[in-house]
Amino acid sequence: MHAGYVWKSEWTKIRSVRSTGTTLALAAVFTIGLGFLISALSKNEFAKMDAHELRFADPTFISFVGTSLGQLAMIVFGVMVVGGEYSTGMIRTSLAAVPRRGLFLFSKIAVATLLAFVVALVTSFVTFFVGQAALGPYKASLGDPGVLRAVIGAALYMTLIAVFAMGVTTVLRSPMLSLGILMPLFFLLTPILGNVPATRKVAQYLPDQAGGKVMQVVAPEGDIAPYGPWGGFGIMVLWVLAALCCGWLVLKKRDA
Amino acid sequence: MSASSVAGMIEVSGLTKRYGEKVAVHGLSFHVSPGIVTGFLGPNGAGKSTTMRMMLDLDHPTTGRVRIDGKRYAELREPLKYVGALLDAKALHGGRSAYHHLLCLAQSNGIPASRVGEVLDVVGLTAVANKRSKNFSLGMGQRLGIAAALLGDPEILMFDEPVNGLDPEGIHWIRNLMKSLAAQGRTVFVSSHLMSEMALTADHLVVIGQGRLLADTSMAEFIRTNSRSYVRLRSPQQEQLLDVLHRAGITAVTAGHGALEVDGVGAEELGELAARHQIVLHELSPQQASLEEAFMQLTAESVEYHAHAQPTEWRT
Structure with missing residues (x-):
């Protein structure tokens, strides 16, 4: 059985359901739209800042504020790609066609990841340019140190959030359960834990808190993170690998 | 192929x-x-x-x-x-x-x-x-x-x-x-x-x-x-008939509505036996159990896997 066959099959699967287009479009719209809005509003804030405050201002990161909302659509995308197999019973038909479960799972995740990355990369560049245009005189430029890394980093962050959701859904085998856990987790819980001083020391190692660092060009005032942009991203990669390993083990062991 | x-x-x-x-x-x-x-x-x-x-x-x-x-x-x-x-x-x-x-x-x-x-x-x-x-x-x-x-x-x-x-x-x-x-x-x-x-x-x-x-x-x-064939008998003198069958070494099972069912003996033989003892018969008919019945019987036994009692009624 060729991996190429399975990749092709998974590509057909992913492009032939509506949820793919809907969730990825929403991810782009939320990220670009909210980024533009906050950037436009921040233009006035920048005007009022003194020299000290301007030292910590990060126009690149401001334009990526929308990822906090856009990532939720990415999570739904990841959950639907894997969860659609379980909620419909398609998983039994799929595994009868591709009984090598590791090949099946990783082909599916690879295809979905590539698609998510392409969408996220385009979204990232559009978000950056639209946001910087809205910031007017305070804008960062792609050639500035760390900016290109942040723009590509934002695309990688959005992609990995989706992959993390795919891994978690493979473990939980239910889209409803997965959404019920992942949405409040990334929309409410980790941002709160990451902002409360008492919990920040631990929360900074959570996937989104650590991974988000790669989108920053300027470290915020009072930043305590013991890792840099790629260090934080590495922590997120470890979380994703752990989720995928658990998912693979569950798929291997359990009855379909 | x-x-x-x-x-x-x-x-x-x-x-x-x-x-x-x-x-x-x-x-x-x-x-x-x-x-x-x-x-x-x-x-x-x-x-x-x-x-x-x-x-x-x-x-x-x-x-x-x-x-x-x-x-x-x-x-x-x-x-x-x-x-x-x-x-x-x-x-x-x-x-x-x-x-x-x-x-x-x-x-x-x-x-x-x-x-x-x-x-x-x-x-x-x-x-x-x-x-x-x-x-x-x-x-x-x-x-x-x-x-x-x-x-x-x-x-x-x-x-x-x-x-x-x-x-x-x-x-x-x-x-x-x-x-x-x-x-x-x-x-x-x-x-x-x-x-x-x-x-x-x-x-x-x-x-x-x-x-x-x-x-x-x-x-x-x-x-x-599995398709069981048997003979159904009905008589107003059921007690005597049972007696006669018993003495002839034939096992009969009561099947409700005053009917008896006999396995493994032909209708002709049963009719002649009844005639010899001057027993009135209202029914003497060879029956064939359907495959569905045979299947139900087979699987019913699997349900009562350890049951040993002979069923007294064949039909449900």
């Missing part, structure tokens, strides 16, 4: 599936041969679907094994070209069109995309190929599942309760399809909980109850051994 092909043998040996305390399948061994329709019969909950899922490596057996041409299912290269299975007509993504459902399955096994149109045509779904399958009726879903099973032109076909949800025309169609697939030399393994359905299609029967093998026999042999 030639009719003389020797491929397509399924061997199930010592297959057991436990869910905690509950044993769904218990030490099941049988084999399925090419060229005939093998019926897999058992009441609901007997373990048929569990067995079929284990045959496809979807469920892991607790012990025992299944071999398809000597290999595990998971070891088959491009398994859809060996085994086509319809386990559950609802095992598909309702948001995907019939065409794309079949296309993604074909691609995963390197089956040319042109085959999708062919099988859609065979099952009569060409007109709705681009409709999303969530709007399909149960019968249409069943046809789509059969189309998926036929995709790889496989040597072995497995159908779990394929007539469910089909209209009479559809049932007629699937019966003929199964027979013609077997006539082409393929292995056809089909489950059902209806003896009458099996009697019309199967050449060989594997009967299970409570996860245990009850019979593994040809259809003809099953009919011969």
Whole structure:
């Protein structure tokens, strides 16, 4: 059985359901739209800042504020790609066609990841340019140190959030359960834990808190993170690998 | 695919599936041969679907094994070209069109995309190929599942309760399809909980109850051994008649409504016996139990596996 066959099959699967287009479009719209809005509003804030405050201002990161909302659509995308197999019973038909479960799972995740990355990369560049245009005189430029890394980093962050959701859904085998856990987790819980001083020391190692660092060009005032942009991203990669390993083990062991 | 092909043998040996305390399948061994329709019969909950899922490596057996041409299912290269299975007509993504459902399955096994149109045509779904399958009726879903099973032109076909949800025309169609697939030399393994359905299609029967093998026999042999024939007697002098029969060494069973049933003795002999003792008979009729009754009797015994009492009433 060729991996190429399975990749092709998974590509057909992913492009032939509506949820793919809907969730990825929403991810782009939320990220670009909210980024533009906050950037436009921040233009006035920048005007009022003194020299000290301007030292910590990060126009690149401001334009990526929308990822906090856009990532939720990415999570739904990841959950639907894997969860659609379980909620419909398609998983039994799929595994009868591709009984090598590791090949099946990783082909599916690879295809979905590539698609998510392409969408996220385009979204990232559009978000950056639209946001910087809205910031007017305070804008960062792609050639500035760390900016290109942040723009590509934002695309990688959005992609990995989706992959993390795919891994978690493979473990939980239910889209409803997965959404019920992942949405409040990334929309409410980790941002709160990451902002409360008492919990920040631990929360900074959570996937989104650590991974988000790669989108920053300027470290915020009072930043305590013991890792840099790629260090934080590495922590997120470890979380994703752990989720995928658990998912693979569950798929291997359990009855379909 | 030639009719003389020797491929397509399924061997199930010592297959057991436990869910905690509950044993769904218990030490099941049988084999399925090419060229005939093998019926897999058992009441609901007997373990048929569990067995079929284990045959496809979807469920892991607790012990025992299944071999398809000597290999595990998971070891088959491009398994859809060996085994086509319809386990559950609802095992598909309702948001995907019939065409794309079949296309993604074909691609995963390197089956040319042109085959999708062919099988859609065979099952009569060409007109709705681009409709999303969530709007399909149960019968249409069943046809789509059969189309998926036929995709790889496989040597072995497995159908779990394929007539469910089909209209009479559809049932007629699937019966003929199964027979013609077997006539082409393929292995056809089909489950059902209806003896009458099996009697019309199967050449060989594997009967299970409570996860245990009850019979593994040809259809003809099953009919011969299991269709019980007996004589029904009715008399206003039932006490005397019983007495006479007892003295002649004949066992009679009371069957309700004042009737007696006698196994293994002809109606002629019983009539002459009654006449010799001047007993009035209101009824003296040879009876043939239906296959359905035979099947129910067989599986009822599996339910009361340790029961030893002789039933006093045959009919329910």
